[in-house]
Amino acid sequence: MPTVLGSMRRLLMAPTLAEVTFARRGFPGPATEVTRRLEAVPQSVVCGFEWGIDTRDPWELERRLALVDRELLGFAYEGATMACTILDVMGPRRGTRTRDLLRGPGAPHLFLAYIGIGFAMARLPRPLWRHVVPDLTGSPYHPTMTWLAVDGYGFDRAYFDLDRWVTRQERLATYPWQGHRDYFLRATDQGLGRALWFIHGARTADVAGAVRAFAADRHGDLWSGVGLAATFAGGADAEALAALRADAGPCAPDLAQGAVFAAKARSHAGHVPVHSEAAMHALGGRSVAAAAALADDVAVRAEPAGPVPAYEVWRRNVRAHFEPAGVNHGR
Secondary structure (H helix, E strand, O other), X not given: OOOHHHHHHHHXXXXXXXXXXXXXXXXXXXXXXXXXXXXXXXXXXXXXXXXXXXXXXXHHHHHHHHOOOHHHHHHHHHHHHHHXXXXXXXXXXXXXXXXXXXXXXXXXXXXXXXXXXXXXXXXXXXXXXXXXXXXXXXXXXXXXXXXXXXXXXXXXXXXXOHHHHHHOOOOXXXXXXXXXXXXXXXXXXXXXXXXXXXXXXXXXXXXXXXXXXXXXXXXXXXXXXXXXXHHHOOOOOHHHHHHHHHHHHHHHHHHHXXXXXXXXXXXXXXXXXXXXXXXXXXHHOOOHHHHHHHHHHOOOOOOOOOOOOHHXXXXXXXXXXXXXXXXXXXX
């Protein structure tokens, strides 16, 4: 049975399923079968969050999550990780729920789980952010991929405040994540780019137009987020994805880089839906397996000296494989 305190936390911090629908959020465009399918993504996050807040026993949480469709399971783990993070940092003692979840049943969904930490960050005071990332020493993706938490934070802000962060294009306050304050806004833009895919219901022409409305120096990171969302969440057919790649123009390598990270996340989770395979071919010209292997081959295993975090070096290494011969934008 859920605890009283857990239910109160859920009511205070989690939106209802209706509140994450595109109509309730005020997103443009008509309701379609695609938008209904995309709405299942944030709704899965909400369910995962509620289970994570309400369940006392890790076994019960794992069993509830196991009931979710495999295509949506990573999103439910996003929500569960968000809940465990909040419980860990707001409890009377610094807990270990998040660490145990991500070392245990959540390990295959680590990439999306980090995004769930970002959702928690959006609801926590900034002084608590230093406590949100659990120690996962030994994981080849830690701490490099913790930047996905910042991505998740950017996605959350755009999804729940469209007018401020998308229409008016305000910039979030910076933060020295892993000591790299200057890179923080670039990582939030990657999350904002992912949000644009949902905000515009996977209508690729509208997504491309939304990206172009931002300042040019933000385009590469926004396109990276679009590529990740298009490949992981799906929603567009091969023809529309080909048009999206053309619309990206000189940022097509950024779009492909985001697709590669999505392919790696799907491969790591052990389930690759048909739409992810199709999107990886359309946006990057290779299979999910080949893209995941590329991500591993060029991964950065140690934090380099200097102002650029290992996460960005990894992104650059992937992006370079999609640059035209003799071209390197050097972002």
